[in-house]
Amino acid sequence: MLIRRIDATRLDDCLALAAGRKWSAEPHKWGLLFEIGDVYGIDDPDGGLAGCVVCTSYGTRLSGIGMMLVAEKFGRQGLGGQLMKHAMAEAGTESTWLTATTYGQPLYEKLGFRSIGDSYIYRGEFRPPASGASRPASTKDMAAIAALDAEVFGAPRPEVLGRLPVFTEQLRVIEGTEGIRGYAAAWRNVDDTVIGPVVADNETMAKNLISDLAAGISTTVRLDLDDTHPELREWVEGLGIARGMRTEVMVHGASLPGDRKRLFLPLSVATG
């Protein structure tokens, strides 16, 4: 079955595929993925899609893979493996990052991915007191945010950063004596507001950014916290949000670039 790159005209087919696997319909997120990533699909001869995957490349250094979906009726026939191999070959990056469900993990292990930790979804009413340490970002801050992000993320993602001001509902920064030291964003996804990315010098700064964003959120909040910052997980749990679904964080190829200790939350688990 032929794998080809698809565009946003196939959004409804992607949503139908996701619904078939009991994933929620996330049109806003898919809209961004079609803009910043390469979406590959396999047509179902009876209409719609048999499978899809999204690969977002950050230069030649890193790519993130997400939204890996194969319709149940086509399951265990090799489509998932073919989609992954195709996306990785097209990206050709030194490293590939993803977070795997229990369905996907064995397949990714066979393809040479190794586990580097875990990630949990935290979702609920989240009302930490605002810190007042951050301020809303302005267009004048975008160059400094991009420079900080490149240092921490370790690979250029101008397409992501260029879209943050319109894609997100809030974008906040914290300044130090030498300019911007941290930034964080919040964006709407169906009934939740997702907080991420969060880049900060340390845990206190990350908490301040997250708290200030939360003060401006009226919906439930979603945080995808990996195990590189256990204190942040404890803080969130202490504020009454329980751990939800677990995924395995996996990497293929070279180790992740950048200064990951300063990356507290991803933009999304589909992109890194």
Ligand SMILES: CC(C)(COP(=O)(O)OP(=O)(O)OC[C@H]1O[C@@H](n2cnc3c(N)ncnc32)[C@H](O)[C@@H]1OP(=O)(O)O)[C@@H](O)C(=O)NCCC(=O)NCCS
């Ligand atoms: C994960 C998912 C994409 C895998 O898709 P898939 O097309 O079934 O994947 P493949 O067929 O390539 O591989 C799945 C398994 O089938 C096996 N397989 C492949 N071809 C086969 C064949 N012809 N006959 C029997 N088994 C086969 C593979 O070896 C693999 O085995 P394993 O699970 O024991 O490792 C699919 O299960 C899915 O959409 N799940 C729900 C959404 C999800 O969790 N996505 C992953 C997000 S990280």
